[in-house]
Amino acid sequence: MGSEPTPELLAQATTTAAAEDRACAAAVEPGDPCLAELGEAGLIERLAGFAPPGQFGNDAALVQPGPDEVLVVSTDVLVENNHFSDTTTPPFSVGWRAAAANLSDLAAMGCTRVHGLTIALQAPGTTPWGWVEQAYRGLAKALEPWGGIILGGDCAGAAQRSLAITALGGVVAQRLIRREGARAGDWLVATGPHGLSGLGLALLLGRGDGSGPLDPGLRQRAIDAHRYPRPRLDVPLLLQRSQPAETPWQVAGTDSSDGLGRALELICDAAGLGARLDQPLPLPPGLASLEEGKRWCLWGGEDFELVLALCPAWARALLAADCRCRLLGRLVSEPGLLMLEADGSHTPIRELGAPHRHFESS
Incomplete structure (x- = not known):
């Protein structure tokens, strides 16, 4: 790299x-x-x-793996x-x-x-x-x-x-990350906040939020997040550096291109597990007060962070190594992907939205 x-x-x-x-x-x-x-x-x-x-001078390109x-x-x-x-x-x-x-x-x-x-x-x-x-x-x-x-x-x-x-x-090969392989008790970690890209697209389409005028700084950050997302290719090395001694390489994960909620569903489905999101959603500054903030965070999509399932010791080390990472909750053997509300109740995340449908008629 x-x-x-x-x-x-x-x-x-x-x-x-x-x-x-x-x-x-x-x-x-x-x-x-x-x-x-x-x-x-x-x-x-x-x-x-x-x-x-000379790269375009032949019929095909050559790639030499290490x-x-x-x-x-x-x-x-x-x-x-x-x-x-x-x-x-x-x-x-x-x-x-x-x-x-x-x-x-x-x-x-x-x-x-x-x-x-x-x-x-x-x-x-x-x-x-x-x-x-x-x-x-x-x-x-x-x-x-x-x-x-x-x-x-x-x-x-x-x-x-x-x-x-x-x-x-x-x-x-020994450090591949796949969607499958998570275990009950693993902690769920997002490598950064979610929701700005969804807000940015809504603003560009003239849809707004319904919460009144936006702070100009938040507006520009949201548009930039949608137009210039940053892929988290730094995270695999962060995982290697934060891996506790004697802990085997067992990481499940995916990116959040189709939304944080969809990434969580993919990890849960691959493992046959449920999840309890008992930590605050990873909302960026300014989004928590917006009417659609939670929906954009879970289902806005195209934030291009990673969502990972790790053993608790490794998750703690990763959270300490990168302040952008956010703890979301944990995987459980019981079905359902539920979010803890302030009153102690649990809400299925699908009640707050749904992922983008790639072949939906316009």
């Missing part, structure tokens, strides 16, 4: 991404050629500038008017989010090395080169802290724009 990024550097990367996005948008030339004018060869020639010299390394492969697709639109997402952010979604999947499997990404671009022939250039700048910027490269890809004409990204990472 190269030198390990610090939390400060990752935060700075997100801040500079927003600034670079605005700069890219301002730099689009009205006379930019469209893709039909460039043709496939012209487009590939320009896209090659985002990869190391010793004892398992190659981890993940694919995500972003489709116009489903995952992004010109109203909500500038092209730089489209690229950033496409990379972040895949990198988050690598983190969820325990990867400590990123080999790179392949990109399949589809777009109408009328698409300006400037839109594609900005999207690839966003991809490269999101990838930059983790040391991977753009390995190659493909391009084709289509009625609407889409980016299909395949990410390749590496992890030592």
Whole structure:
């Protein structure tokens, strides 16, 4: 992965991404050629500038796994008017989010090395080169802290724009993270707060919260959280460093791309267990007072944190190692995913919302 990024550097990367996005948008030339004018060869020639010299010169890319390394492969697709639109997402952010979604999947499997990404671009022939250039700048910027490269890809004409990204990472086989394997008594830990991205999307769509005017700072943080999520590829190394002596590597987990609630359901379902969320929800500052705060926290999605099930000793060590991590509760043998309320009652988390349905008709 190269030198390990610090939390400060990752935060700075997100801040500079927003600034670079605005700069890219301002730099689009009205006379930019469209893709039909460039043709496939012209487009590939320009896209090659985002990869190391010679990387696009063959029919396929070569990836060399390290010793004892398992190659981890993940694919995500972003489709116009489903995952992004010109109203909500500038092209730089489209690229950033496409990379972040895949990198988050690598983190969820325990990867400590990123080999790179392949990109399949589809777009109408009328698409300006400037839109594609900005999207690839966003991809490269999101990838930059983790040391991977753009390995190659493909391009084709289509009625609407889409980016299909395949990410390749590496992890030592003995340190894989899977959804299955959690045990009753394990503690549930989220690697950070949840809900800002859901709020950000609602604001971009003009839906608001229903709680009145928002603090401008909270509004901007929410929009940035949606447009420039940070995949938690630092967490696998944090887990290794916080692993107590004589404790075997037994970690269950997934990322929260489809929502914190859905991540918890996946871990519980894989283990045949239930959960009791007896700790406060991991709400970021400012969200607790909002009418929809709990729903966004559990079901807003696209916060791209990790949700982990660990033995209590390991969970304590991880919580001490990273102040962003939040204890959620514990796994139990009884069925049901219940949240403890202030009055001592328990509420099924599905009463507060539901996950995004990927094939729901609009």
